[in-house]
Amino acid sequence: AAGVIQSPRHLIKEKRETATLKCYPIPRHDTVYWYQQGPGQDPQFLISFYEKMQSDKGSIPDRFSAQQFSDYHSELNMSSLELGDSALYFCASSATGTGDSPLHFGNGTRLTVT
Amino acid sequence: GQQLNQSPQSMFIQEGEDVSMNCTSSSIFNTWLWYKQDPGEGPVLLIALYKAGELTSNGRLTAQFGITRKDSFLNISASIPSDVGIYFCAGQWVSNRDDKIIFGKGTRLHILP
Numbered sequence: 001a002a003g004v005i006q007s008p009r010h011l012i013k014e015k016r017e018t019a020t021l022k023c024y025p026i027p028r029h030d031t032v033y034w035y036q037q038g039p040g041q042d043p044q045f046l047i048s049f050y051e052k053m054q055s056d057k058g059s060i061p062d063r064f065s066a067q068q069f070s071d072y073h074s075e076l077n078m079s080s081l082e083l084g085d086s087a088l089y090f091c092a093s094s095a096t097g098t099g100d101s102p103l104h105f106g107n108g109t110r111l112t113v114t
Numbered sequence: 115g116q117q118l119n120q121s122p123q124s125m126f127i128q129e130g131e132d133v134s135m136n137c138t139s140s141s142i143f144n145t146w147l148w149y150k151q152d153p154g155e156g157p158v159l160l161i162a163l164y165k166a167g168e169l170t171s172n173g174r175l176t177a178q179f180g181i182t183r184k185d186s187f188l189n190i191s192a193s194i195p196s197d198v199g200i201y202f203c204a205g206q207w208v209s210n211r212d213d214k215i216i217f218g219k220g221t222r223l224h225i226l227p
Binding site for chain 1: 149
């Protein structure tokens with residue numbers, strides 16, 4: 001079965017650079033979620049989109065922005081990167097409102113800021 | 115804000131032992147989810163529970179949705195080395211507009227040699 005696809009798998013950037021992470025949800029899933037996971041931490045919710053509109057916002061820094069496109073894929077844009085942004089970034093997708101659509105996660109993008 | 119209390123935080127067991135972990139919340143959820151995460155990988159859905167009182171099995175895994183809708187447990191029977199990892203519970207509130215989900219802090223399972 002198709003899963004959530006994230007790219008790139010690994011990304012190394014320098015401080016103050018920008019990064020773009022991409023997420024392709026499971027087909028027919030209309031909701032995308034972004035999570036940040038630091039070492040030894042549980043995933044922290046950043047932001048979510050439903051039908052291309054922002055549906056919820058968590059602890060996303062102002063330096064980050066995201067959007068969901070007409071084909072439901074999503075991109076997380078990160079600017080002015082800081083060392084503390086180094087983490088695993090996960091995307092998850094679900095089919096909102098169906099009542100039986102749990103979140104399915106991608107394998108993440110490991111961002112290293114040097 | 116809403117919080118999930120997941121316990122234990124970590125477990126050290128012998129291969130072949132049974133494992134039990136649970137999550138409790140002050141809030142009601144209409145879905146409980148259990149995930150396993152291996153190092154450097156994304157959380158993988160193990161079991162999804164949709165009804166209060168529901169007991170669901172997936173191989174050696176058994177999970178239950180508490181009657182109060184505020185708690186859930188996960189049991190693993192006859193643990194094997196590949197069970198090592200971090201187990202997260204998640205409470206999900208499903209509506210027509212969006213889904214809200216909250217994760218527990220995780221239970222780290224270690225199997226002693």
